[in-house]
Amino acid sequence: MRAVLAAAAGLAVVFVVSAVAPAQVYRWEDARGTVHYSNTPERVPDAQRPPGASAPAAPVEAAAPAPAPPTATAAAITRFPYEPGAPILVSARIGGNGPVMLILDTGADRTMVAPQALSRLGISTANAPRAEIRGVTGSGQGEVVQVASLEVGEARVGPLRIVAHDADLSRADGLLGRDFLEHFTVTIDSRERTVTLAPK
Numbered sequence: 221m222r223a224v225l226a227a228a229a230g231l232a233v234v235f236v237v238s239a240v241a242p243a244q245v246y247r248w249e250d251a252r253g254t255v256h257y258s259n260t261p262e263r264v265p266d267a268q269r270p271p272g273a274s275a276p277a278a279p280v281e282a283a284a285p286a287p288a289p290p291t292a293t294a295a296a297i298t299r300f301p302y303e304p305g306a307p308i309l310v311s312a313r314i315g316g317n318g319p320v321m322l323i324l325d326t327g328a329d330r331t332m333v334a335p336q337a338l339s340r341l342g343i344s345t346a347n348a349p350r351a352e353i354r355g356v357t358g359s360g361q362g363e364v365v366q367v368a369s370l371e372v373g374e375a376r377v378g379p380l381r382i383v384a385h386d387a388d389l390s391r392a393d394g395l396l397g398r399d400f401l402e403h404f405t406v407t408i409d410s411r412e413r414t415v416t417l418a419p420k
Contacts, residue, residue: 292403298373328397337393
């Protein structure tokens with residue numbers, strides 16, 4: 221898979237500390253204005269990596285029933301167009317409902333969707349584990365939500381834990397991360413201007 225959304229010099233780093241999982245989520249913005257998220261600091265550009273974040277502890281979750289591992293299905297190859305040099309916009313459905321518009325981000329470990337978009341689909345974040353978001357511009361709140369499935373065309377993964385957070389993306393409702401993409405062979409063809417998701 222060729223990554224076209226490479227992380228460049230970032231503008232901000234945000235830490236997320238969840239009440240359930242003390243692992244951190246790092247947020248940065250590259251020179252093209254694309255927002256990236258990762259739960260491993262090694263993926264954050266050196267200039268934006270916070271002090272002491274070079275050797276993170278393994279994520280530890282509080283004792284709770286473990287969610288079922290996500291499974292992927294794809295009845296056929298899914299193809300969608302994109303414009304080279306611009307963010308790759310993907311029309312997705314959550315639990316069969318939608319669509320929501322997500323930016324395909326190979327640098328994001330987790331899929332992130334704005335709470336407003338989830339609310340439009342009838343997905344509540346009221347009882348979800350909360351996360352405190354602290355950054356250079358202030359602090360905020362987010363939630364971890366388990367959804368039945370996330371679908372892009374014929375490609376489906378579920379159940380899936382996504383982050384409910386408004387990343388302030390002007391053209392999209394959130395980011396489609398590697399927690400979804402890793403289940404498929406992803407091909408980004410700049411000549412044909414298409415992205416293909418194929419069953420592994």
